[in-house]
Amino acid sequence: MGSSRILPSLVALVVSAISLADALSPAAFAQEPFDVIVVGGGTAGPVLANRLSASPSSLRVGLIEAGADRPVDPLINTPTAGNLLGNAHVGTLLGNPTYDWELKSAPQPALNGQELQYPRGKVMGGSSAINSMVWQRGSRADYDAWGTTFENGEEWNFDALLPFFMRSESWHPPEENAAPLFPSEHLNISAVAAFHGTEGPVSVTYNTYLTDLDAPAAQAAVKAAQVPPNSNPDGGADASMPATGTARTVTPNGLRHHAAAAYLSTEVRTRPNLEVLAEATVSRIIFETKKGKTKATAVEYVSGGKTYTVEVRKEVIMAAGAIHTPQILELSGVGNKTLLESLGIPVVLDLPEVGENLQDHPVTLSDFRVVPNVVTLDTLGYNSTFASEQAELYKSSRSGILTYTSAPLGPVPLQSMTTPEELAAMRKQLDEYIETSPEVTPFLKKQYDVLRDIVDKGEDGWVEMVLVPAGGVLSTPEAGKSYLTAVAIQLHPFGRGSVHIKSADIAEAPVIDPRFLELPWDFNVLVQGAQFIRKWVATEPLASYVDKIVTPPESTSTREDWEKYVRSVVRTTNHPLGTTAMAPRELGGVVDPALKVYGLENVRVVDASIIPLTIGVAIMPTVYAVAEKAADILLKEWKLDASTGTHTGKGLGEL
Numbered sequence: 001m002g003s004s005r006i007l008p009s010l011v012a013l014v015v016s017a018i019s020l021a022d023a024l025s026p027a028a029f030a031q032e033p034f035d036v037i038v039v040g041g042g043t044a045g046p047v048l049a050n051r052l053s054a055s056p057s058s059l060r061v062g063l064i065e066a067g068a069d070r071p072v073d074p075l076i077n078t079p080t081a082g083n084l085l086g087n088a089h090v091g092t093l094l095g096n097p098t099y100d101w102e103l104k105s106a107p108q109p110a111l112n113g114q115e116l117q118y119p120r121g122k123v124m125g126g127s128s129a130i131n132s133m134v135w136q137r138g139s140r141a142d143y144d145a146w147g148t149t150f151e152n153g154e155e156w157n158f159d160a161l162l163p164f165f166m167r168s169e170s171w172h173p174p175e176e177n178a179a180p181l182f183p184s185e186h187l188n189i190s191a192v193a194a195f196h197g198t199e200g201p202v203s204v205t206y207n208t209y210l211t212d213l214d215a216p217a218a219q220a221a222v223k224a225a226q227v228p229p230n231s232n233p234d235g236g237a238d239a240s241m242p243a244t245g246t247a248r249t250v251t252p253n254g255l256r257h258h259a260a261a262a263y264l265s266t267e268v269r270t271r272p273n274l275e276v277l278a279e280a281t282v283s284r285i286i287f288e289t290k291k292g293k294t295k296a297t298a299v300e301y302v303s304g305g306k307t308y309t310v311e312v313r314k315e316v317i318m319a320a321g322a323i324h325t326p327q328i329l330e331l332s333g334v335g336n337k338t339l340l341e342s343l344g345i346p347v348v349l350d351l352p353e354v355g356e357n358l359q360d361h362p363v364t365l366s367d368f369r370v371v372p373n374v375v376t377l378d379t380l381g382y383n384s385t386f387a388s389e390q391a392e393l394y395k396s397s398r399s400g401i402l403t404y405t406s407a408p409l410g411p412v413p414l415q416s417m418t419t420p421e422e423l424a425a426m427r428k429q430l431d432e433y434i435e436t437s438p439e440v441t442p443f444l445k446k447q448y449d450v451l452r453d454i455v456d457k458g459e460d461g462w463v464e465m466v467l468v469p470a471g472g473v474l475s476t477p478e479a480g481k482s483y484l485t486a487v488a489i490q491l492h493p494f495g496r497g498s499v500h501i502k503s504a505d506i507a508e509a510p511v512i513d514p515r516f517l518e519l520p521w522d523f524n525v526l527v528q529g530a531q532f533i534r535k536w537v538a539t540e541p542l543a544s545y546v547d548k549i550v551t552p553p554e555s556t557s558t559r560e561d562w563e564k565y566v567r568s569v570v571r572t573t574n575h576p577l578g579t580t581a582m583a584p585r586e587l588g589g590v591v592d593p594a595l596k597v598y599g600l601e602n603v604r605v606v607d608a609s610i611i612p613l614t615i616g617v618a619i620m621p622t623v624y625a626v627a628e629k630a631a632d633i634l635l636k637e638w639k640l641d642a643s644t645g646t647h648t649g650k651g652l653g654e655l
C-alpha cells in the first residue's frame with residue numbers, strides 16, 4: 001500500500017461530525033411514536049425517509065442509522081478517495097472504522113481458507129458514501145426474471161422499473177473532454193439520454209478528467225473482446241463491450257453524491273414530520289402476536305451504551321443492507337427456528353430462508369508497471385508539483401484528477417474469453433452439477449435456468465473489465481513509478497452463500513459466508529478472466545504503455561499456475577444481495593411483491609437483500625430504483641399523494 005496520504009494535508013480536513021441543529025437526542029427520539037421507522041440510513045433508507053415524509057400532513061417518519069452523520073468530509077466527498085479498491089494516495093475509506101463496519105468473511109475453503117475483508121458503509125449514506133460510485137443498469141433479462149421466473153408480476157420487469165431508475169437520477173451527458181471514451185461510432189448519446197432522468201436527486205456524470213491510460217485501455221479492451229460495441233448500455237441491452245467510461249455518482253461540481261447528500265438535504269431534514277437519528281444501532285424489532293397475527297409495535301436501539309425503545313404505529317422498513325437486515329431480523333426472532341433456539345432467541349416466526357441465498361460478485365485482478373512519464377493516480381504520490389497543482393485545481397474549480405473515478409469498460413460475454421471447446425466442457429460440467437447436486441433447490445434451479453440462458457445467448461456480459469490507473473493494491477509500487485491494476489469481475493456467479501448470526505448480541509458481527517468459487521464453474525470463469533486480463537493488457541494501444549508484468553509475474557503460464565494465482569487473489573466487489581429474496585414463500589422467498597415479509601403484518605425490506613438473482617452490473621442504481629419503487633407502492637397503498645415525493649432533496653453536498 002502506498003504510504004503517502006496527501007489529501008489530508010492539502011485540503012482542509014473538516015471531519016468532525018456536523019451536529020444538525022434540530023436533530024433529536026437518542027432519548028428524545030424515543031419519546032413519541034412514529035408512523036414509519038426506517039432502519040438504516042444507507043443507500044435505500046434516505047430514499048424512503050424522503051419520499052414517505054414528503055406529504056406534510058400525513059406520516060411521522062423516523063430514520064435510524066448506526067454510523068455518524070458526516071455531510072462535510074473530504075474523504076467521502078472527494079471522488080478520487082473512493083476509487084475502486086481504495087486509493088492509498090489520498091487516504092482510505094475502506095477498513096477505516098469511521099466509515100466501514102470492518103467485517104470479514106468466514107474462511108473461504110476455495111480461497112486457501114482466507115477470511116476476506118468485507119467492507120460495508122457505516123455512516124449516513126451507507127455504502128453509497130464509501131463505494132466506487134459506478135452507475136450502471138443491468139440488462140432487460142436481469143430484471144424481467146424478477147417478474148416472470150420469480151413470479152413477482154409485471155410490476156417488477158425492466159419496463160416497469162425504468163421510471164424508478166429515472167426518478168432517482170439527474171443525469172448529465174459526457175462532456176467534450178471525455179470524447180476519447182465516447183466515440184460516436186460506438187455510443188449513441190441521444191439514445192442513452194432517452195433512458196435517463198434529469199430531475200431526480202442523485203447527480204450522475206461522467207469523468208471529465210482522463211488519465212493517460214483510459215482511452216488506450218478502452219480501445220484495447222474492445223479489440224481483445226472482439227465483440228461489437230454497445231450503442232446504448234443503459235437501454236436494457238447489456239450486451240457487449242460499450243467501450244466507454246461508465247457514469248458515476250459525482251456532481252457537476254466534482255463531489256461524490258451519496259444517498260444522504262442527495263435525498264436528505266437540509267430542506268428535507270427540517271421537515272417537521274421527519275426525524276433522523278445517527279449513531280444509534282437497532283438491536284431488534286419488538287413484536288406482538290394477537291389472534292395469529294404478528295405485528296411490529298416498536299424498535300429497540302442502542303446509542304452511547306444505553307438501550308431505548310421507540311414505538312411504531314404503522315410500519316417498520318428494514319434498509320440495513322444485505323448483511324445487517326437478516327442479522328436484525330434473526331435477532332428479532334424471525335428466521336431459522338433451529339438456529340434461533342440454539343442461541344436462546346425466542347422464535348417469533350420460523351422463516352428459515354432469512355439470510356440464505358447470499359450472492360456477490362467475486363473479482364480477480366493483476367497489476368502492471370507502466371512506462372515513465374505516464375500520468376496515473378500514482379503520480380499524486382511521487383510528484384509533489386503535480387499533486388499540489390491538482391489540489392489547487394480541485395480547490396479552485398472542482399476539476400482535475402481529484403474528481404476522477406475508475407470506470408468499468410463494460411461486460412464481456414464468456415464467449416470472448418474461452419474457446420468453444422472450453423466453454424462446452426464447462427457447460428457440461430455445470431449441467432451435471434445442476435442435475436445431481438442435493439444443494440440445488442427448486443429456487444436455485446429457476447435461478448440457474450435464467451443464468452444458463454444468459455450465458456448461452458452470449459448477448460449479455462458475463463465478466464466485466466475495469467481499469468484502475470494505479471498500483472499499490474497487489475504489490476508495493478517502486479518509488480516514482482506509475483502502475484495500472486486491471487480487474488475482471490464475475491457478474492453471474494452460480495455459487496450461493498449465507499449470512500447468519502452467531503450470537504444473540506447485536507455487537508457481534510454475523511457470519512458472512514459468500515462461499516466464493518466453490519463451484520468449478522465459478523472458479524473456471526475467473527481463471528479465464530485472469531488470463532483474459534493478460535491478453536487485454538497485451539493488446540495495442542495499451543500494450544505500449546506497459547513496461548513490466550508485476551502480479552502475477554510474467555512466468556505465470558500453465559493452467560496450474562493460473563489456478564493457484566486465482567485462489568490467492570480473489571476478493572469481493574462488495575455487491576452482496578439476495579438474503580431476503582423477493583419470491584413466492586413456497587419457493588424460498590422472504591418478501592412478497594410489495595416487499596412485505598411473509599408472516600408479518602407490517603415489516604418490509606427495502607434494500608439489496610430483496611434482489612432475488614444478481615444482475616450483470618454494479619448494483620447501487622438498482623437499489624435506488626427498488627427504493628423509489630417501494631416508496632411508490634407504500635404511498636399508493638396508504639392513499640397518499642405520491643407526486644409530492646418527486647423532485648425534492650436536490651442538495652449538492654459540500655466538501
Ligand SMILES: Cc1cc2nc3c(=O)[nH]c(=O)nc-3n(C[C@H](O)[C@H](O)[C@H](O)COP(=O)(O)OP(=O)(O)OC[C@H]3O[C@@H](n4cnc5c(N)ncnc54)[C@H](O)[C@@H]3O)c2cc1C
Nearest residue numbers: 040042043044066126127131132133134282321608618620
Ligand atoms: C467498497 C464498496 C464499493 C462499491 N462500489 C460500487 C459501485 O461502484 N457501484 C455500485 O453500483 N455499487 C457499488 N457497491 C455496492 C453498493 O454500494 C451497495 O450494494 C448499495 O449501496 C447497498 O445499499 P443498501 O441500502 O442495501 O445498503 P447500505 O448502503 O450498506 O446501507 C445500510 C445502512 O444500514 C446501516 N445499518 C446496518 N446495521 C444497522 C443497525 N443495526 N442499526 C442501524 N443502522 C444499521 C449501515 O450503517 C448502513 O448505513 C460498493 C459497495 C462497497 C462497500
Ligand SMILES: *[C@@H]1O[C@H](CO)[C@@H](O)[C@H](O)[C@H]1NC(C)=O
Nearest residue numbers: 187188189190191192194231
Ligand atoms: C441514435 O438514437 C436516436 C434516438 O434513439 C435515433 O433516432 C438515431 O437514429 C440514432 N443514431 C444512430 C446513428 O444510430
Ligand SMILES: *[C@@H]1O[C@H](CO)[C@@H](O)[C@H](O)[C@H]1NC(C)=O
Nearest residue numbers: 336337338339342352353356
Ligand atoms: C436451520 O439451521 C440449522 C442449524 O444451523 C441447519 O442445520 C438447517 O439446515 C437450517 N434449515 C434451513 C431450512 O436452512
Ligand SMILES: *[C@@H]1O[C@H](CO)[C@@H](O)[C@H](O)[C@H]1NC(C)=O
Nearest residue numbers: 373379383384385386387389
Ligand atoms: C511533475 O509534474 C509536473 C507538473 O505536472 C511536470 O511538469 C513534471 O514533468 C513532473 N515531473 C516528473 C518527474 O514526472
